[in-house]
């Protein structure tokens with residue numbers, strides 16, 4: 001009998017009322033490893049009612065009790081890292097070390113929320129007028145839905161749920177259908193940490209479930225991470241339904257390499273940033289912008305490194321890189337490499353026709369380096385989300401910045417240089433949300449906020465850090481007077497002045 005993967009609602013595992021299921025695969029073998037319950041509209045109504053009810057009591061729980069749960073959750077997460085990593089690798093395919101790294105970045109986000117008492121301190125103005133004080137503080141927004149992508153089944157939910165819960169909200173996680181099981185272990189750990197039933201829930205499903213969440217009147221906020229077209233749709237639909245929304249989208253991240261850079265270092269970092277997790281990271285480097293004389297040497301070095309990457313099942317301790325998530329994802333990458341060839345680009349390292357022993361039915365493709373790419377080619381224009389590094393050659397730094405700013409995305413970017421002046425010109429000139437200087441994947445630590453610009457983010461506030469506290473709360477300001485019993489009211493028909 002196959003493994004049935006269900007929802008987690010009000011502290012219980014359930015298959016819900018929906019009658020549809022969808023197969024979950026191990027991308028390294030193609031084997032079906034589970035059948036996922038797909039939520040229908042009634043399941044959504046049930047989970048929202050539960051989260052809504054739980055919000056009334058959870059929002060009243062003291063900060064010290066909430067903090068105690070967060071500390072315990074942090075310890076349990078750390079203690080279950082190996083179990084969680086094995087689940088990630090089995091359904092996503094990324095190598096175990098990378099899965100452990102993902103959990104580490106998630107832990108960091110939990111640690112940030114362990115200091116929630118500090119983040120929720122309000123402001124107080126004494127005696128703004130005679131006998132009158134004003135103070136402001138923040139309250140939870142209510143029920144938050146988190147809709148997450150396949151590529152970080154633990155880290156991205158942990159960008160959202162701990163901050164939402166720490167600030168007094170209840171949370172409904174709608175994970176990706178491709179790798180849904182990690183969410184259920186997170187649910188178990190929250191329960192073991194002492195979180196009351198109904199505060200953290202998991203709803204499995206696809207478009208129908210998402211649409212119901214986006215339009216349900218008792219959902220107050222939506223945090224989304226995924227591809228740009230869906231992010232845009234989620235933002236438009238949920239805002240039209242009166243919700244607070246942050247929707248992080250896709251990316252095409254450029255790394256600029258100047259002739260004054262340490263080219264060995266740049267090539268090594270480009271290699272890992274382009275091919276780590278098979279290129280399925282929203283902050284992966286997919287375009288190397290080789291400036292002037294740097295190009296020939298850089299291309300030689302990066303191609304040699306790409307040919308040396310060990311591609312194997314993620315559980316293999318020697319693997320640098322695993323498979324793509326689905327056969328469709330692999331076929332898209334194959335199409336784009338083929339088009340690059342027809343468009344006149346040069347394929348230097350070629351990941352097509354890769355053979356992985358034992359992975360003949362898996363969705364593998366090897367690291368691919370494509371040189372002499374032009375912006376109008378599909379290998380540049382599309383978000384590939386696979387192990388393909390496109391090299392665009394430009395004459396100078398100004399041309400590199402112009403190229404980046406003409407791209408519709410603006411998630412992350414990096415520069416490799418030995419010059420502080422060039423780095424500063426770059427940092428100030430690029431219209432991108434996260435910038436690395438000799439750091440290829442500039443994902444900020446969790447106490448800074450994470451977010452892109454342009455088509456990489458719809459909404460204002462980023463995830464993690466101070467923005468997450470603002471997103472999951474709303475401000476309240478109290479103006480108070482406690483008159484002495486003998487004091488006359490002093491009420492006036494005119495607008496008050498001090």
Ligand code: NAD
Nearest residue numbers: 148149150175176206207210226227230248249250251282
């Ligand atoms: P996706 O957009 O296909 O799916 C994301 C979520 O949306 C999933 O939960 C899915 O079930 C749901 N969904 C899919 N189609 C939908 C529809 N038509 N209507 C409503 N809901 C729908 O993304 P993915 O393939 O799972 O993840 C990869 C994408 O996510 C890439 O584009 C990547 O760049 C992006 N991403 C961005 C960030 C970031 O921080 N900006 C982080 C991780 C991933």
